[in-house]
Amino acid sequence: MAVDKQCKNLYRSPSPAQCMEHYGCIYENNHLITLLVDPADGSITDANRAACEFYGYPLRIFRKLHITDLQADQTSGMVKFIEHGMPGGEHGRNRVFMDKHLLAGGQLIDVEIHTGMMSMLGKSCIYTVIHDISERVRSEQRLRESEERYRDLVELCPEAILVYSGGMILFANKQSEKMFGKKKKEMIGQRIEAFFSEEYLKSAKYKKLMAWGSTAKERFRIEQRLIRYDNRIFDVEISGVPIIYEEEKALQLVLRDITESKKEVERAVKLQNHRHTVVFPLEDKAVLEKLYIPARTLSGDFFIFHKIDEERVIGMIGDVTGKGITAALNISALRVLFADCLEVTVDPLQAIKELNQKAMVHLGEDYIAGCCFQLDFGAGVLKAAGAGINEFIYVPKDQESQCLTVRGAPLGMFGNSEFEEITVPFSSGDRFCFYSDGMELLFGTQELSRSYEYLTDKVAEASLQDDCTWLNLSIK
Template sequence: MNLERVLNGIRDIIAENDLNLERVLNGIEDIIGVYKPDNTILFYNEAGCDFFKKSYKEVKGKKCYVMRNRNKKCTNCLCEEAIKTKRITQGEKYIPEINKYIEYRYNPVLDNSGKVIFIVEQLRDVTEEKSLENILKESEERYRQIVDISPDAIIITVDGELVLANKEALKYHNNLIGKSIYKYSPDFAKTMYTRMNQILKNKIKKTTFDYKIVLSDNKKIDVEICSSYLVYKGKPAILSIIRDITERKRELNSAAKIQKELLKKPFPLMDKAHMETLYIPSKTVSGDFFYTHKVNEDLIVGIIGDVSGKGVTAALNISAFNVLFNEEVLINDDPSKIVKSLNKKVAKYLGERYIAVCCFSFDFKKKEAKIVGAGINQFIYHDDKCNIKNRIVRGPFLGMFEDSEFDEKIINFKSGNKFYFFTDGLDFIFDNDEIKERYFKSSTITELKKRIESDLKNMLTDVDGIKDDCTLLALEIK
């Protein structure tokens, strides 16, 4: 039943018959009381009597404060305010006699001359809501204490705005609350915005990315931010743990720079073939590598690989393997013999570090390519009739078994033939016929490389990022 409609007609009902009033108000589930202007109770509906644990006879004719076992009016009485202002007043009170939090609403009813003839009181028990609010407040205070002792900076953002920051976070900036998170990483603002929206949309529990942030003194530092979706005060939010990795990043950048310099070497026989390479690490330092070695004016030997491990560990393993490979090609130019020899050396010198490789040679005098697989077990051959052929060369990782056997493919090539060697980071492209067909519509290896490179760089802004290091070595016979 609509309470406002009842109140609009209640003055006439009272004038006619008190019995009618009782019937109307007892049909309302809200707690309803009716007072005279001197605080004398005219009526309490059944919901009100049940709430105060009083019978109707015990409340009728009593002053409201006496009914609550008091000997004087309540301080700051909202009922008195409603009488004085002749307007609806509302608020919240704690009643210690019954240990309840009550939401009050007082509606003055006026006669034709504008005089208050009685007050209608509407009550709502909000004890449970208040208790939950207090629990949440206490929980947040305890949570804050735990968060503040963390050695890492911790923040919570809602709609990109900082709503919580622990003591470590405040060391970066002493006034963070209410500010936009994107303000502090201008170089990555667009990328961060995209990723954070994806975290919220997909309720992603854990993602980790590196960013640069600006400190209060305008100094930039490298940070690793691990972010997770959560609900904060009823709103979708993101909790982020921030770690300063400036020193670690500096070391990784040095290693990455050395890696990239090593991979910049041009194809040894530029008059025989055109080479394009793509090299995009999932992190700063890649576990992928490739080398090409000139044996003579008609023969080159090359290898593409992926070592286990990441970061500095990967860089060290690659450096060690580079030494082993360069030693081997000085005495051997046959891919099968090179792979078998390296298999034993990897097991001996690198322990349990397995290495996936595909080793190849191109003899431009014989027009013959030899390809051997060891963990990297496929390559693509694009013949002069534009047929795209996925070739398999089976063989386990180097260092896995001492007496491993490795498959070899021999292909007699012609001018215009193309070869594509790649690590498993690009499997999602070359294992999907539909995607592969789209990429291979490119007429040259340069165009294909640029298309893949563009798509991978777009993926870097995605919350999923690039799952693994991506390396491609493409050769086009002249």
């Protein structure tokens, strides 16, 4: 019987006093900023410790205030609180809204207010929980300002810029109108393929990147030929980088029209190829075989032959720093400088020294690796001087090849550089092989003395890291 009585006491409903004590413990120790508001007039009937600390009012002052006394906008008063915060519906549905409140010290705070109805000692009141969202509001404001600055900057960019995500254009700058042939508002929400024929977007890499949309993780750069809906052709360089745009992962695409520059490159390639179709100036004295393969569209390698007289030829093989148009321009400049040097001397060592001084003046930080050589068929000797290309191969008839060294720094690197010249006697059936450093990356020294067919086949199978030039001179 004692046990039954104890169990009944254990599960007996708590008294009102116990409920109030339990509520007071939870309410007062809650870290959430909490107020009790009279729905009749908006007066604050109670505030917990967190509210007192946050607003800076002691409890006795709080109980004399109305909810409107906390609002920064005094004109709206109780109307705003009732309109946005008054729980409604049959069951007193909870409400959430944002407002600006004033602390006791006059500081303005952005708050998010959660309200609900509750009954306390038989009287209804609005249970109000307040969250300080000032930092969140400031962060959102900074984000909006950042996006506005972003828009201002990209509008000034001379290239077309898009923000692309999920296969759709989210943003386009003014310059993109020129490339796409449409107003910005007509582009937003559309796919790039809506303006350029899809059948011409052939690059597998391009399609993959565009399909990724918001999931690309690295920067990329590709070239793509696009044909617009009006059949206008664009060669475009597309640079992409992952960004966060309006809280979404996206790609920022910069589209640069390189149509004209591509045409310039094509013209430069034709000119470069034409210059390298030359034959050896004294065809009755030696046979020239040449292997010339650019790693990219335009090569930084070159070779020159100049007939001195009926018995002598001076030549040069070289590699300029850089690639593309810059390299092509430097090669053209060097040809002019080399021709000027030959007005002064036809000796390889002296020509190299002259070229070094001219390169210091005219080529700035662009260096040139080269090897200059002269074949004197009357005397049966070859002279060679090195400047960055410091070795070549001599293959006597029916004998093993010899790798010969001519020391010297690249042209234009040092004004006081010292260069080395060697003299090699030759006779009928001998061979000389000159080559750029791209060939050294692919072949060993012994291989470089092998046949044109062998080298051509092996280069065709290789992934080129640099331009490759190889000259083979067979003495008749």
